Amino acid sequence: MNNGGLEAAVAPAGGPQPLEWKFSQVFGERTAGEEIQEVDIISAIEFNRTGDHLATGDRGGRVVLFERTDTRDHVGHRRDLEKMDYPMNRHPVFRYKTEFQSHEPEFDYLKSLEIEEKINKIRWCQSANGALSLLSTNDKTIKFWKVQEKKVKKVCSMNVDSTKAMGNGPMVGSSISTNSRQYIANGGCTSNDFSFPSGGFQSLHLPVVTSHETNLMARCRRIFGHAHDYHINSISNNSDGETFISADDLRINLWNLETNSQSFNIVDVKPANMEDLTEVITSAEFHRTHCNMLAYSSSKGLVRLIDMRQSALCDRHSKLFVEHEAPGSRSFFTDIIASISDIKFSKDGRHMLSRDYLTLKLWDMNMDSGPVKTFQVHEYLRPKLCDLYENDSIFDKFECCLSGDGLRVATGSYSNLFRVFGCSEGSKEATTLEATKTPMRRQGLTSSRPLRSLGSSLGVVRRVKGADTSTLDPNGNTFDFATKLLHLAWHPTENSLACAASNKLLLLAFQAITLPSSRINDADAEAAAAAVYIENF
Numbered sequence: 001m002n003n004g005g006l007e008a009a010v011a012p013a014g015g016p017q018p019l020e021w022k023f024s025q026v027f028g029e030r031t032a033g034e035e036i037q038e039v040d041i042i043s044a045i046e047f048n049r050t051g052d053h054l055a056t057g058d059r060g061g062r063v064v065l066f067e068r069t070d071t072r073d074h075v076g077h078r079r080d081l082e083k084m085d086y087p088m089n090r091h092p093v094f095r096y097k098t099e100f101q102s103h104e105p106e107f108d109y110l111k112s113l114e115i116e117e118k119i120n121k122i123r124w125c126q127s128a129n130g131a132l133s134l135l136s137t138n139d140k141t142i143k144f145w146k147v148q149e150k151k152v153k154k155v156c157s158m159n160v161d162s163t164k165a166m167g168n169g170p171m172v173g174s175s176i177s178t179n180s181r182q183y184i185a186n187g188g189c190t191s192n193d194f195s196f197p198s199g200g201f202q203s204l205h206l207p208v209v210t211s212h213e214t215n216l217m218a219r220c221r222r223i224f225g226h227a228h229d230y231h232i233n234s235i236s237n238n239s240d241g242e243t244f245i246s247a248d249d250l251r252i253n254l255w256n257l258e259t260n261s262q263s264f265n266i267v268d269v270k271p272a273n274m275e276d277l278t279e280v281i282t283s284a285e286f287h288r289t290h291c292n293m294l295a296y297s298s299s300k301g302l303v304r305l306i307d308m309r310q311s312a313l314c315d316r317h318s319k320l321f322v323e324h325e326a327p328g329s330r331s332f333f334t335d336i337i338a339s340i341s342d343i344k345f346s347k348d349g350r351h352m353l354s355r356d357y358l359t360l361k362l363w364d365m366n367m368d369s370g371p372v373k374t375f376q377v378h379e380y381l382r383p384k385l386c387d388l389y390e391n392d393s394i395f396d397k398f399e400c401c402l403s404g405d406g407l408r409v410a411t412g413s414y415s416n417l418f419r420v421f422g423c424s425e426g427s428k429e430a431t432t433l434e435a436t437k438t439p440m441r442r443q444g445l446t447s448s449r450p451l452r453s454l455g456s457s458l459g460v461v462r463r464v465k466g467a468d469t470s471t472l473d474p475n476g477n478t479f480d481f482a483t484k485l486l487h488l489a490w491h492p493t494e495n496s497l498a499c500a501a502s503n504k505l506l507l508l509a510f511q512a513i514t515l516p517s518s519r520i521n522d523a524d525a526e527a528a529a530a531a532v533y534i535e536n537f
Contacts, residue, residue, distance in 0.1 A: 057119025301338030
């Protein structure tokens with residue numbers, strides 16, 4: 001079946017129904033021929049806990065906030081509608097809310113190191129008194145921001161004509177504009193800018209302060225810095241709402257949101273001799289429900305779950321999740337492609353999702369012998385790892401995410417594509433979508449077709465001047481390594497995804513609509529089942 005050019009995967013009887021993904025919105029779209037600035041490229045994206053707000057960060061150090069507008073008139077009935085058998089006609093609608101400059105470029109004079117302003121991660125914090133709170137970080141500094149509405153106050157009902165009262169002008173809030181005029185002790189002004197009527201004032205009245213429109217104000221409450229010698233790769237909020245962690249290549253620090261003067265080192269993998277270094281920390285995440293549990297991944301493809309109530313540096317109080325490689329399968333690229341770029345916990349905290357270069361792995365917290373499911377994202381690239389290594393594409397860091405109900409997982413790929421897999425028992429759902437305004441491209445990435453040689457196409461991924469970075473996938477479709485979808489986020493309560501194309505400021509939200517099983521024929525079911533390789537342990 002070809003519904004709008006998109007494929008739908010079949011689910012077993014009793015399992016979740018397949019989804020048809022529809023384009024919803026785009027923000028920051030460029031006109032044809034308009035040059036895309038480097039500072040506009042999105043580098044982080046995150047929904048808040050309720051899904052009513054969305055934040056993006058870019059390489060220019062800016063944070064842009066979006067708010068949902070389609071739930072204001074249906075707040076009391078939304079949960080009831082979600083429980084009905086038929087889908088809602090409405091899809092999530094977001095609008096631009098505000099933006100602010102979070103980080104500026106800096107220079108470390110002691111280390112002669114330039115610190116770029118690029119936002120690496122954004123994490124929402126618990127809201128209070130109608131204000132939005134979030135954490136944003138670049139390579140070295142974490143900032144705690146509070147965004148809230150403030151009414152603009154203005155002084156009116158003046159005795160003097162406001163158009164001629166140029167000495168003081170209107171007052172906004174508590175600030176008073178100053179200039180070069182000389183004022184005398186009793187409050188008068190030496191310059192005669194006021195025009196008084198010839199007969200004087202018949203009566204005097206007090207000025208009145210009135211509230212006009214409201215403006216969104218972003219205020220940096222705290223700055224957490226000077227605690228990492230290496231680049232910060234991840235931050236994560238604790239479920240207690242009071243603490244968070246920050247991780248770099250060798251250390252993980254624990255912070256309190258109310259105290260920026262000190263942090264506690266809870267994980268340190270730095271050896272006494274740096275020549276003995278064999279792995280680095282690539283990502284860290286707090287457990288969703290247990291405030292004392294956190295997990296971190298390494299460049300060797302392992303995930304370690306630790307308990308902060310005990311010594312995090314002691315192996316007796318940690319649990320190791322690792323998939324053992326098959327004998328004789330080790331090569332030069334084994335450790336590189338095994339490096340985990342992102343980890344996420346499911347909403348109930350029972351499962352954990354990890355993403356390495358070629359695969360997604362779903363782990364059960366009660367079973368550390370191996371992943372319960374493995375999803376092949378672009379396995380057909382394995383024979384061409386040498387070309388990818390020369391082009392540095394093999395070091396790309398893709399993020400992953402889980403749906404709020406835990407039934408599906410998603411991750412990005414090249415050519416601005418992303419893949420959605422069903423992870424429920426017996427599910428064979430595997431959908432490939434393109435992050436464009438018209439996501440009509442069907443991608444049947446089946447492993448049964450012979451692989452097309454990357455070297456034989458015009459897009460050989462080598463460092464050659466003028467060489468094209470595009471090639472063909474196993475189905476003959478153009479495959480571009482210069483356009484990659486690294487960042488995406490799943491709405492916490494609905495089947496909607498927000499994607500950020502890496503080469504342009506593009507925000508996409510897709511609506512998922514349940515399809516009747518009768519619209520799926522056997523041919524499409526076989527194609528969808530072949531699009532993903534799931535290994536059960």
